[in-house]
Amino acid sequence: MKLIYEKSVKGRRGLKLPAGDVPRAADLPTDLLREKPAGLPEVSEMDLVRHYTNLSRRNFSVDTNFYPLGSCTMKYNAKIIENTSALFAGSHPMTPLLPGGEAFTQGSLALLHGMGELLTEITGMDEVSCQPLAGAHGEMTGIMLIAAYHRAKGNRKKYVIVPDSSHGTNPASAAMVGYEIITIPSAPYGDMDLDAFRAAMNNEVAAVMMTCPNTLGLFNPHIKEICDIAHEHDALMYYDGANLNAILGKVRPGDVGFDVIHVNLHKTFGTPHGGGGPGSGPVGVKKALIPFLPTPRVIRKSDGAFALEKVNSRSIGRMANFFGNFGVMAKAYAYILMLGREGLIEVSEQAVLNANYMMAQLKDHFDLPYDKSCMHECVFSASRQLKHGVHAIDIAKYLIDRGYHPPTVYFPLNVKEAIMIEPTETESKETMDAFIAVMIEAAEMAEKNPEALHEAPLTMPVSRLDETKAAREQNVCFGPW
Amino acid sequence: MLAAIGVASVDALFAPIPAGLRARSFALPDGTSEQELLRQMKQLAGTDRPVTGFIGGGYYDHYIPAVVDHLSGRAEFYTAYTPYQPECSQGTLQALFEYQTAICRLTGMEVSNASLYDGGTALAEAAMMALRVTGRNRLVIDGSVNPFSREIVRTYLTNLGVEIVEIPARDCLADRPALTAALTDLTAAVILQNPNFFGSVEDLGDIALTAHANGALLIASVYPISLGLVKSPGAMGADIVVGDGQSLGNPLSFGGPSFGFIATTKKYIRNLPGRIIGETVDKNGRRGFVLTLQAREQHIKRHKATSNICSNQSLCALRGMIFLASVGKEGLVDLARLNRDKAEYAKGLLAKVKGVRLLNTANTFNEFTLVLPKDAAEVAERLLDKGVAAGVPLGAYYQGMDNCLVVTVTEKRTRDEIDALAKELEGAL
Numbered sequence: 001m002k003l004i005y006e007k008s009v010k011g012r013r014g015l016k017l018p019a020g021d022v023p024r025a026a027d028l029p030t031d032l033l034r035e036k037p038a039g040l041p042e043v044s045e046m047d048l049v050r051h052y053t054n055l056s057r058r059n060f061s062v063d064t065n066f067y068p069l070g071s072c073t074m075k076y077n078a079k080i081i082e083n084t085s086a087l088f089a090g091s092h093p094m095t096p097l098l099p100g101g102e103a104f105t106q107g108s109l110a111l112l113h114g115m116g117e118l119l120t121e122i123t124g125m126d127e128v129s130c131q132p133l134a135g136a137h138g139e140m141t142g143i144m145l146i147a148a149y150h151r152a153k154g155n156r157k158k159y160v161i162v163p164d165s166s167h168g169t170n171p172a173s174a175a176m177v178g179y180e181i182i183t184i185p186s187a188p189y190g191d192m193d194l195d196a197f198r199a200a201m202n203n204e205v206a207a208v209m210m211t212c213p214n215t216l217g218l219f220n221p222h223i224k225e226i227c228d229i230a231h232e233h234d235a236l237m238y239y240d241g242a243n244l245n246a247i248l249g250k251v252r253p254g255d256v257g258f259d260v261i262h263v264n265l266h267k268t269f270g271t272p273h274g275g276g277g278p279g280s281g282p283v284g285v286k287k288a289l290i291p292f293l294p295t296p297r298v299i300r301k302s303d304g305a306f307a308l309e310k311v312n313s314r315s316i317g318r319m320a321n322f323f324g325n326f327g328v329m330a331k332a333y334a335y336i337l338m339l340g341r342e343g344l345i346e347v348s349e350q351a352v353l354n355a356n357y358m359m360a361q362l363k364d365h366f367d368l369p370y371d372k373s374c375m376h377e378c379v380f381s382a383s384r385q386l387k388h389g390v391h392a393i394d395i396a397k398y399l400i401d402r403g404y405h406p407p408t409v410y411f412p413l414n415v416k417e418a419i420m421i422e423p424t425e426t427e428s429k430e431t432m433d434a435f436i437a438v439m440i441e442a443a444e445m446a447e448k449n450p451e452a453l454h455e456a457p458l459t460m461p462v463s464r465l466d467e468t469k470a471a472r473e474q475n476v477c478f479g480p481w
Numbered sequence: 482m483l484a485a486i487g488v489a490s491v492d493a494l495f496a497p498i499p500a501g502l503r504a505r506s507f508a509l510p511d512g513t514s515e516q517e518l519l520r521q522m523k524q525l526a527g528t529d530r531p532v533t534g535f536i537g538g539g540y541y542d543h544y545i546p547a548v549v550d551h552l553s554g555r556a557e558f559y560t561a562y563t564p565y566q567p568e569c570s571q572g573t574l575q576a577l578f579e580y581q582t583a584i585c586r587l588t589g590m591e592v593s594n595a596s597l598y599d600g601g602t603a604l605a606e607a608a609m610m611a612l613r614v615t616g617r618n619r620l621v622i623d624g625s626v627n628p629f630s631r632e633i634v635r636t637y638l639t640n641l642g643v644e645i646v647e648i649p650a651r652d653c654l655a656d657r658p659a660l661t662a663a664l665t666d667l668t669a670a671v672i673l674q675n676p677n678f679f680g681s682v683e684d685l686g687d688i689a690l691t692a693h694a695n696g697a698l699l700i701a702s703v704y705p706i707s708l709g710l711v712k713s714p715g716a717m718g719a720d721i722v723v724g725d726g727q728s729l730g731n732p733l734s735f736g737g738p739s740f741g742f743i744a745t746t747k748k749y750i751r752n753l754p755g756r757i758i759g760e761t762v763d764k765n766g767r768r769g770f771v772l773t774l775q776a777r778e779q780h781i782k783r784h785k786a787t788s789n790i791c792s793n794q795s796l797c798a799l800r801g802m803i804f805l806a807s808v809g810k811e812g813l814v815d816l817a818r819l820n821r822d823k824a825e826y827a828k829g830l831l832a833k834v835k836g837v838r839l840l841n842t843a844n845t846f847n848e849f850t851l852v853l854p855k856d857a858a859e860v861a862e863r864l865l866d867k868g869v870a871a872g873v874p875l876g877a878y879y880q881g882m883d884n885c886l887v888v889t890v891t892e893k894r895t896r897d898e899i900d901a902l903a904k905e906l907e908g909a910l
Contacts, residue, residue, distance in 0.1 A: 001571075004579050004806055014807040015546045017815050021896040024818075025825035028844050031684055034712050037814050039586040041806040048548060048806050052576065056557035059572035063556035072562050080515045082554075085734075087526035093736030094538040095870060097877075099862040107528035108735045121508055133598040133737065136779070136791045147640050172779035172789035176609075178640035181784040219497040249507040250495055256502050266792075274796030275573040276563035276756065277596075278738030294636075310877075317636030321539055321601045321629055321725065322736025330734075334522060340512025349491045356494055357482045373494055400569045408565075411780070429482060460568040462769035470759035470773040474750055476592050477585040478578070478760075 001058070001461070004051050005478050008042040015045070058461055059275070060405040066431050068358075070377045070408035070420025071167070071215055073245050073267035078335065081270065085330035093322035097296070102307050109306035112298045112323055115333045116282070122336075122344070123241070123261050124254025125284030130324040131294045135242060137319065138262025138281025139173035139209075141294060144316045145260055145285060146207045146236045147177055148292040152314070155234060157206035163192035165216060165412040170209045170240060179206060186414050190370035191220040203233050207260075211240040213247070215412040215420070217355060217374035227257030236260060236289075244268045245424070246352055246376035249345035259286045265325075269332035280328035294319045350425035351376045354432060358423050361436045365443040369415050377422035379415050385446035390453050392417040395442045397456040397464070402438045532870040533898055535827075537848055537889035539600055539627050540736065541728040543706065544893055546807040549730040553800045563756070563792060567771045573795065574770035578758045580802040587708050587805070588722040589715020590744035595756040596798035597790065600725025601630040603741025604672065604702050605637035606754045606788055607721045610745075611670035611698045613787070614752050618643050619667040621660060625650035625677035626702060628878040634672070653679035653841045653850060655688060664695040670721075674702040675714065678878075680848030680887060681841050682711055689718030705729055705742075705801075707846045709817025721745045730804025731797050740794035740801060751777060754788030816892060820847040823899065824890040830903045831888065836910055840885060848889045850875070854910055857886040863909045869902060 027033065043051070060067065067074040088108055096105040116128040132138035143160065150157045160174035161182045171181040182200050187193035191214065208230045213219045220226070227237045239253040239261035245268045253261050265271050265280040273279075285293065295315045296308040339347065352375050359368065359378035366380040382392040396406030396419075408420040423432055445453055457463050488494060513521070534542050553559070557572060564570030564577075577595045584593035597603040608620055620638075622631060624647050635645060644667075648659045655673055664671070671692045676682045689699040698720035703711075706728045714722045727739030745753060751774060759773030779786040808816055824847040832839040836854030853860055857874035864871040876883035890899065 001575065003575070003582075005582065008810075011811070013809050013812055014548070015809070015812055017808075017812060017819060018892070020819055020822050022822050022826035022899070025822045028682065028710060028821075032682055032712055032844060034708070034710060035716070037810050038583075038708060038713070040583060040808070040810040040813060042810050043806060045548060045807065048803070049552065051806075052552040052558075052803060053555065055572040055576055056552075056555040057572065058570075058575070059557040059561045060566075060569040061557045062560035064560075065569075067562070069562060069565075074560075074562060077560055078515075080518060084519060084522040087522055088529070089732035089734050090531075091529055091735040092532070092534050092536060092542065092733045092870070093540055094536040094873060095532060095534075097538070097873075098536070098865055098870060099858040099874065100865050101870075104530040104532055104865065105735070107525045110528065111525055112735075118509065121506065124505065133602065133794075134790070134792055136789045137598060137602070140789055144636070144639065167791075168779035168781070168783045168786065169789050169791050171784035172782070172786045175784035175786075176637075176789050178642075221497060221499055224499070224502060247498075249504055251498055251502055252504045252506070255505045272559045272796070273562040273792075274794075275558050275561045275570075275577075275799065276795035277792040278740075278794045278797055279792050280738075316639065318601070318629060318632040319636060320633065320737070321599045321739075325737040326735035327732070327738050330522075334518055337510065337521065338513055338515065338518045341507060341509040343512040344509065345507070349494075352494050353482060353486075353491055356486045356488075360486045373488075373497055375497075396566065397568065400566060405569060406566055457568050461571055462568055462763040462767050464764045465567050465769045465771045466761045466763070467771050467773065470761035470771050471776075473759070473761075474592070474747070474774070475760040476578070476581050476750070476757055476773070478582040479585075 001054065003478055004041045004043060007047055007051060010042060012042045012044055014043055014048050065403055065405050066427060066435055067405040068407050068421045068423050069405060070422040071242060073422060073424055075270055075424040076426035077270055077272045081331040081334045084334040085327050088330055096308055106306055109298055111330060111333055113300055113306050115329045118336050119263055119282055119284060123284045124252025125261060126287045127290050127293065128282050128284040129293045130282045130329055131320050132262065132281040132283050133320050133325050134277065134279035135262060135264040135281040136169040136173055138283045139169055140176055141283045141319050142238055142260040142262055143174050143177040143207060145289050145292045148316050149289055150206055158204040159206060161200060161205055161208040165214050165414050166209060166211060167240060167242060190216050190218045194222050197226060198229060201229055201233055205233055205235040207236045207238050209238040209240060211243055213243050213375035216370055216379050217377040218370060219375055223256055242267060243376060246348055248348040250348055260289060265328055265332040270335040271328050271331040278325050278328055280325040292316050347425045354423040354425060354427060358421055358432060362439055365440050377420060380419040381415055382417035382419055385443065386417055388446050388450045390446040390450045392419050394453040398442050398453050399438065400457040401459045404435055404438065532868050534870045535872050535888050535890060535902060536870045538873050539629060539725055540733055542733060542891050542893050543728050545730050545732065546804065548807050549800050549803045552803050553796060558799060559796065564772060567769060571769060574758055576799050576802060578760060578770045580798045581758060583802055583805045584742045584744050587705060588744045589713030590722050591747045592750045593742060593744040594753050595758050596793040597741035597743055597755055598794060599739050599741045600723065601633035603723040603743050604630045605634045607700045607723045607743055608634050608670065608672065610721060610752050610754065611700060612643065614698065614749055615669040617667050617669040619665060620670055620672060621646045621648060621663045621668055622672040623648055623650060623655045625679055626672060626674040627678050630702060653681045654683055654843055660688060661691050664697060668695060668697040670698040670700045672700045676704060676707055676846045676848060679841060679850040680845040681843040682846050683843055684712065685717040706817055706820060709813035710821060711846065726797060726801045729801035731800050738794055738797050740797040752787055755790045756793050819892040823892060823894055824849065827888065827890045827899045830899060831906060834903060834907045847891060848887055851886045851888060853884045853886060856883050860909045861886060864905050867905055869905055871902060871906060
């Protein structure tokens, strides 16, 4: 499809602007003026609508396709939450920062405060800051809180421990806060190797970052022991909430011994993924870390009014322009209110049931490196298919031809030819059965007709793009103009 | 399903969780119907009180063309995720490539990523990028950069042993002699904002030259709507350009989500944080788009990545692109002019109010700073009581500027509203 720039016709316009109701001002002096207008598209509204409508049709999405992308929790996003978040669209974030302004934004502040309280109860922490703008941003905020905690105590800490199955964001976030990383290998049973962890633990470790259940979909039975060992060395336990969808109402990280947690609202709490954001990554902490939370902090005064604590000398400071991705929070808040206590428990039960069903139905056809009950996702390996020259990516491309968004492939890194399937709770048995049938078909084709899998996908506008060329030529902007 | 799995109950699937680790509490409200939820949320939103806004502070009340909501609301964009599988994600990939192109053309730069979280964090990422590029550990930042953004930069760098030197503005402009004096051979970058927090517009070209002569980069934070009129930061010699994309088709929404943009020159592309979309061809030679230069990113490089950022603000960036295509090439010039015309009208009127004077000696775009004869916070509070957010009082952000008020006028403010503001201000003094 042509680019919108290639559809431009000189002088063509989309939006009609209002006529000015004030006199024309004198021009800016020439040395401050642009030489020529920026080369933006010149299209009619009809051209514009057709262009992006047709572009959208070149996407798979949750609303059009089953999307079992492991670790991303691609559940259905209820339409009503769009309507509810739109109610707050006109609220200016500077208003509560004006003198007397908090009184004008009691609704928005109440929502933020309420969101924090709901997440506090869900995770078993003592307070939640909604400021972080995405999961990785929450991780960074959390590690900064941990650094502030250690600094205040006069602790000299240098390292952050992560398991080798962790999301890449974990070590990257810790490195951005200045820590060195110690990576612990996974044991044959699929969890962080407890002996290796014990051996690596020392008094210079600031934090241990864990995802539980981990990226293999396994709940670590030694998690309490790990927390205890870390605490003996005054290292804090960080909980990566990426997989929280598995344990709602079953386990609360705060009860287990975690000190800091981030939550991905766009995963567990049903807000749309938007093609890669916006996310939202609230951070929850135990009491000892509350003084360090980012400012401005939403508080409730003794008279019941909501207010902002703007300055706090012990706070790590400000992590975002304002109070976080409020629009995303408004959706997650609505999601939690709509489902309620029982609904959220059912979310995790159904998510775990669906993943185990998927695992049971496919394990005769694909290698299952860790053959035990999983939580919300299961990780297969295409190593059996590899004997016929078929890689995980070939199976992924075949699924596209059959109308399925592929599972996550080649992650986690500690599983060869990984195929990570997370059906989520919102998919029916019928949808999963149809997907399972196609997966089995792919496994059979790998043996009988591997070439056909190498050819896939055949039904898409493009097939097997040359990524090396893209990286070499670095053509990231259309030109010349 | 249970039979296929071989367990008797759903509870059995949670057996791997030791009994002692089960949730001690889960005291949440009961669920509710869609209809009741909407009623409840309307009630909550209804407790916010509407104001007529002459406030900015990095977020601007601009008109959002109807096509932005309709097109970005297409479920195929809305409910997809990061385009890891390019064959079934060409919609998102091409739209983001178009977005990167728009950002390059708007800023006068060569390369852009596919967006960051917001303007403040984009500035912090740019600062960290400059530290990487130069291998130096000192930053010089102009005091007229948005105070929130400056605080984010400071927060991000707290633990990294970076020295940050802040140079207070002079006459609402960058203090050139002081900036120059602060440059050393350890300075990685000079950070400026244009128009700055006081609203002044200036040519940063000479500062770019000075920075470059000292081996430092120039980082410019810009307000995209102003670029309809104002010389691009690229043309001024900036090395890294950032800004907040809220003004491009994203609602105020109490501060988010919006997006941050970051653009630079080709030679620094490998130092950019976040997702980048690149053009390529498929096995049959057809043009297509992919995530590229992923070797910079956390999912490959882990702790050696250029940033920890994973998802960007894809949907908000898409809204920005649709906004820019709807307004269009000539339209953006007209829109910028409309903003400036209204601001100039307001400036003339307000500066004539008895006891009030204009602080900016230089040109401005759609914001300017007034000096009131008394405490601006007090005056602003009185006006707010009447439903007018007259501007941002500076006392909370700048020492000795208690009487100053930054006033913002976008195209959405009418002449009547501006006239009313002048009258209310007069009454409040």
